[in-house]
Amino acid sequence: MPGDINNLTQLLLQLENLPDRYDRITIGTVLEALGQRSFAPVILVAGLVLFSPLSGIPGMPTIMGILVLLTSVQMLIMRSHFWLPQWVLRRTISERNFRRTLHWLYRPASVIDRWLQPRLPLFVNRSGAYLIAVICTLMSLALPLMELLPFSATLAGLGFAAFGLALVAHDGLLAVLAIAITGLVPGLALKALIW
Numbered sequence: 733m734p735g736d737i738n739n740l741t742q743l744l745l746q747l748e749n750l751p752d753r754y755d756r757i758t759i760g761t762v763l764e765a766l767g768q769r770s771f772a773p774v775i776l777v778a779g780l781v782l783f784s785p786l787s788g789i790p791g792m793p794t795i796m797g798i799l800v801l802l803t804s805v806q807m808l809i810m811r812s813h814f815w816l817p818q819w820v821l822r823r824t825i826s827e828r829n830f831r832r833t834l835h836w837l838y839r840p841a842s843v844i845d846r847w848l849q850p851r852l853p854l855f856v857n858r859s860g861a862y863l864i865a866v867i868c869t870l871m872s873l874a875l876p877l878m879e880l881l882p883f884s885a886t887l888a889g890l891g892f893a894a895f896g897l898a899l900v901a902h903d904g905l906l907a908v909l910a911i912a913i914t915g916l917v918p919g920l921a922l923k924a925l926i927w
């Protein structure tokens with residue numbers, strides 16, 4: 733049974749403990765490690781993937797966009813646990829790239845975790861979480877367009893990661909900062925469309 737995740741380092745450690753008997757790791761395996769009620773960690777993981785060098789893999793921003801879209805919509809309809817179609821759960825990433833990305837994230841994670849603390853609960857409880865789900869839904873719809881502009885999905889990934897982390901750590905100040913970051917995403921999506 734997955735343990736409680738309260739910060740970024742705990743999430744990375746939980747993912748580090750995935751079984752290493754496969755050459756490729758499925759999204760389903762990652763989600764199983766996070767637990768069925770883990771809406772926020774799913775958004776956080778999708779954001780970390782998009783913020784990492786993995787966002788340069790063709791199709792990755794769109795797949796992560798679909799993952800966030802399905803998760804955030806289920807948050808909006810207040811499901812107790814999330815459901816994903818099998819074709820999403822079966823999507824894979826090489827184990828080598830997955831573990832390399834985790835190791836790449838440890839140092840920034842430890843720095844970020846020092847700044848996290850429960851504060852401004854209005855922005856992460858009920859109505860705040862609902863607003864975050866709406867913003868994540870809109871951003872995820874923009875991701876396929878952003879894939880046309882290489883690495884532009886990185887900014888969306890930063891927004892998703894910040895929202896997921898704000899919900900995990902109950903840090904409303906981080907949620908406010910994430911709202912500011914995501915204000916830049918529509919401009920990038922428009923630029924990708926025009927480009």
